[in-house]
Amino acid sequence: MKVWIDGQLVEESEAKVSVFDHGLLYGDGVFEGIRMYHNRVFRLREHIERLYWSAKAILLEIPMTQDEMIRACVETCRANGLRDGYIRLIVTRGKGTLGLDPRRCPKPSVIIIAATIQLYPEKYYQEGLTIVTVPTTRNLVNSVNPAIKSLNYLNNILARIEANNANVEEAILLNSEGFVAECTGDNVFLVHKGRLLTPPLSAGALYGITRGTVIDCAREMGIPVAEPNLTRYDVYIADEMFLTGTAAEMVPVVKVDGRVIGDGRPGPMTGRLLQAFRERTRVDGEVIFE
């Protein structure tokens, strides 16, 4: 496998960062997870835009333009002969001293890994997931804002451990006010009386690219979409529920905290939206091999 690191494509064994990189020492950096489908990098421009927003929020200057970054991602896919798969793009604060001041890190590092992806088993898409709400609260918007896709994922990892302990695949995190924020690596959607509902970004959710795509699809299909604050009560009485994320795409949820959602099977609106989403993945994004 060839990995892009600081402007060069090198063999995986040569792709190394310093133990003094603040990405490792402090989780000081930002990342993206991006999919390739059918010879296209899906919504690449949107992912790169979000990466630069995350970097801006932590005052990290990426030493490349957005267009250069887009070309580097496509080039890394080509170098690995990939038409379908997953890109992990990481920008770290770079090598510094053993002190957390980012001013001691003169040069950020850019790493692009293009690989295949481990998907959820098909069973979850057919039958739907069982999930739980966990005690770990989503980060406050005035601490590490959940809108920043930072290398600091410990809060999400703690929630994932709580999901593991409950023997389920995902976990709902509430915000400090008790409203639904999102899951550990997915945004949350409900269907209630024909309307599509998802928490507002201000509730403590990532500005999900899949979330945005699903909202676009729904609007095109004439489905009313709203972003109200949602409680666990709203989740329990929903007719349908699904999660969205780059890795999961759209995965139905049929049970939350022991409550059956709707009739306990993936719902019809979830199915229609998934079909529309899949169609988008065929036509949207930068072409890899001309």
Ligand code: PXG
């Ligand atoms: N919330 C959080 C906290 C995320 O990390 C999403 C929502 C969904 O956003 P997108 O833009 O992907 O629709 C994410 C994305 C992984 C992995 O390796 C995680 C994500 C994406 C890709 C891979 O677990 N999280």
